[in-house]
Amino acid sequence: MATLLLADHTNKALGSATAKALTAAKALGADVHILVAGHDCQAAAAAAQLAGVSKVLVADAPHYAHALPEEVAPLIVSLMGAYTAVVAAGTTTGKNILPRVAALLDVMQVSDIIAVHAPDTFDRPIYAGNAIQTVQVADAKKVLTVRTAAFAAAAVGGAATIETITGPAAAGGAEFENAELTVSDRPELTAAKIIISGGRGMGNGENFTKLIEPVADKLGAAMGASRAAVDAGFVPNDWQVGQTGKIVAPELYIAVGISGQIQHLAGMKDSKVIVAINKDGDAPIFQVADYGLVADLFQALPELDAELKR
Amino acid sequence: MKILVPVKRVVDAYVKIRVKPDGSGLELANVKMSINPFDEIAIEEAVRLKEKGLATEVVVVSVGPAKSQEALRSAMAIGGDRGILVETAETDVIEPLAVAKILKAIADIEKPALVLMGKQAIDDDCNQTGQMLAALLGWPQGTFASKIAIDGGVIHVTREVDGGLETVKLKTPAIVTTDLRLNEPRYPTLPNIMKAKKKPLEIKTAADYGVNLAPRLKVLKTTEPPVRKAGIKVGSVAELVAKLKTDAGVL
Ligand SMILES: Cc1cc2nc3c(=O)[nH]c(=O)nc-3n(C[C@H](O)[C@H](O)[C@H](O)COP(=O)(O)OP(=O)(O)OC[C@H]3O[C@@H](n4cnc5c(N)ncnc54)[C@H](O)[C@@H]3O)c2cc1C
Ligand SMILES: Nc1ncnc2c1ncn2[C@@H]1O[C@H](COP(=O)(O)O)[C@@H](O)[C@H]1O
Numbered sequence: 001m002a003t004l005l006l007a008d009h010t011n012k013a014l015g016s017a018t019a020k021a022l023t024a025a026k027a028l029g030a031d032v033h034i035l036v037a038g039h040d041c042q043a044a045a046a047a048a049q050l051a052g053v054s055k056v057l058v059a060d061a062p063h064y065a066h067a068l069p070e071e072v073a074p075l076i077v078s079l080m081g082a083y084t085a086v087v088a089a090g091t092t093t094g095k096n097i098l099p100r101v102a103a104l105l106d107v108m109q110v111s112d113i114i115a116v117h118a119p120d121t122f123d124r125p126i127y128a129g130n131a132i133q134t135v136q137v138a139d140a141k142k143v144l145t146v147r148t149a150a151f152a153a154a155a156v157g158g159a160a161t162i163e164t165i166t167g168p169a170a171a172g173g174a175e176f177e178n179a180e181l182t183v184s185d186r187p188e189l190t191a192a193k194i195i196i197s198g199g200r201g202m203g204n205g206e207n208f209t210k211l212i213e214p215v216a217d218k219l220g221a222a223m224g225a226s227r228a229a230v231d232a233g234f235v236p237n238d239w240q241v242g243q244t245g246k247i248v249a250p251e252l253y254i255a256v257g258i259s260g261q262i263q264h265l266a267g268m269k270d271s272k273v274i275v276a277i278n279k280d281g282d283a284p285i286f287q288v289a290d291y292g293l294v295a296d297l298f299q300a301l302p303e304l305d306a307e308l309k310r
Numbered sequence: 311m312k313i314l315v316p317v318k319r320v321v322d323a324y325v326k327i328r329v330k331p332d333g334s335g336l337e338l339a340n341v342k343m344s345i346n347p348f349d350e351i352a353i354e355e356a357v358r359l360k361e362k363g364l365a366t367e368v369v370v371v372s373v374g375p376a377k378s379q380e381a382l383r384s385a386m387a388i389g390g391d392r393g394i395l396v397e398t399a400e401t402d403v404i405e406p407l408a409v410a411k412i413l414k415a416i417a418d419i420e421k422p423a424l425v426l427m428g429k430q431a432i433d434d435d436c437n438q439t440g441q442m443l444a445a446l447l448g449w450p451q452g453t454f455a456s457k458i459a460i461d462g463g464v465i466h467v468t469r470e471v472d473g474g475l476e477t478v479k480l481k482t483p484a485i486v487t488t489d490l491r492l493n494e495p496r497y498p499t500l501p502n503i504m505k506a507k508k509k510p511l512e513i514k515t516a517a518d519y520g521v522n523l524a525p526r527l528k529v530l531k532t533t534e535p536p537v538r539k540a541g542i543k544v545g546s547v548a549e550l551v552a553k554l555k556t557d558a559g560v561l
């Protein structure tokens with residue numbers, strides 16, 4: 001039997017998380033089919049091009065327009081007779097929908113897998129990544145969300161067949177009202193090769209614009225933040241990196257004015273190279289930083305900007 | 311409108327936990343325990359709704375060993391009216407699916423219009439229970455809430471999503487799970503802590519609700535993640551950039 005992978009998409013485009021979750025789905029060893037549930041959705045073609053996908057199922061209907069779990073979960077459940085596993089990226093969409101599927105199937109979900117040892121055996125982090133559990137699933141059907149930072153994106157180069165399906169009628173109960181999405185030309189946090197994040201030490205939101213943005217521009221980097229910076233209203237919520245925010249693993253992570261509490265480290269400590277800029281030489285962030293600079297950020301960031309110009 | 315708030319007793323967020331060298335689990339003897347921070351936000355929100363006259367009663371529930379009474383008392387010190395402890399053995403492993411089944415049985419009896427709970431327990435980091443409960447009850451769900459507004463039989467939930475914020479409209483009864491920005495929980499006052507000790511607390515078992523606690527996941531081992539070694543301190547920005555270019559090769 002095959003594995004069903006729920007696509008993350010915006011109706012216009014396929015999200016970068018799907019190709020990473022696909023790598024985990026393929027590691028289960030079975031054929032992978034991707035489910036694209038949306039409305040006026042153009043993401044199926046991109047899904048069909050991912051290497052190693054044999055089929056793309058498209059459910060296109062108004063009630064799938066906003067990935068409401070009340071609608072998408074019954075759709076997935078209606079398909080599960082033909083699948084032994086359902087997988088989704090651990091995005092806010094995947095996290096919203098899959099546990100609902102798991103409960104309807106009477107299955108315990110394995111959240112945020114970071115390794116696949118066997119089709120029923122996975123590693124997952126607990127306690128903000130301070131411990132790794134290896135778990136074996138006893139249930140016949142597997143329901144898995146994937147920590148995308150732990151898997152490389154599958155390549156393009158496939159040519160899966162695309163099949164249109166019709167799901168159950170609208171369940172109702174929940175309705176999408178509106179979205180305020182951050183628009184930016186920058187790379188997405190979870191897809192960026194370089195990230196520069198600011199913490200409480202930044203002082204205010206203007207300083208992000210004045211001091212971090214120019215550096216991010218030169219590096220082609222995404223911008224992130226600690227919880228303290230988000231809570232203080234310096235930057236939007238979707239910038240938060242950490243245990244309960246986004247989990248990232250870029251080539252280079254630059255933490256500026258961030259102390260390095262475990263909840264923040266949980267979201268970035270798997271980055272390839274970590275740089276910390278902090279005026280407190282004892283800040284815990286230096287315990288994970290490859291390169292630490294003990295300095296006042298108000299001096300160091302303009303210097304960094306100037307140095308990158310050269 | 312009655313509100314049900316499930317709360318979990320967890321290792322305090324600021325404790326550095328240690329993994330047992332033999333892979334059998336974590337060193338949890340004598341570590342500081344607290345109410346799960348997201349559940350504290352949930353109880354605060356429920357109490358604010360009651361203070362605004364939008365809720366009539368706030369019932370707090372915990373599934374766990376006898377000491378989970380502490381989490382219930384903390385929740386009642388913030389303003390919960392009464393508690394239900396579904397007591398389990400100290401050695402039981404309680405998975406979200408089992409918790410969701412117990413909560414469903416309690417919701418069937420209590421008939422709340424709203425279940426307000428944490429988005430994530432900071433020990434297992436599962437982020438599942440609320441969604442599972444919503445599925446079992448067949449209720450709509452608003453997860454990762456940073457704002458809620460109640461308007462008759464409808465609740466508007468602003469959710470923290472990867473791209474920013476999204477608002478959904480749910481028919482009650484509904485499930486809402488809290489994110490960090492929903493509110494800042496108050497510190498319970500001493501008189502309220504004393505009062506909480508006298509509030510009614512019922513003790514039940516999973517069997518009372520016909521729920522089997524047997525875990526579905528077998529934990530084969532628990533290990534320490536690879537430790538990241540501290541690197542070097544650089545003396546200047548120029549040195550930093552040079553190192554990133556040549557040694558690290560990331561610029
Ligand atoms: C349930 C829960 C979930 C959480 N989830 C997350 C999460 O997902 N992500 C997250 O980040 N946190 C999270 N936290 C919060 C976390 O515990 C810390 O409180 C937070 O990460 C601190 O942010 P910070 O480092 O910016 O602030 P602080 O700890 O206040 O550190 C600020 C740092 O800036 C430095 N600084 C100040 N001024 C300057 C200057 N001029 N130049 C250079 N350096 C300067 C200081 O030396 C200090 O080290 C969570 C907490 C809880 C309880
Ligand atoms: N044992 C429990 N008792 C009461 N509530 C719980 C329990 N476990 C989980 N919850 C609730 O479910 C939320 C999410 O937990 P989890 O799915 O384990 O991350 C928590 O924030 C609590 O509100």
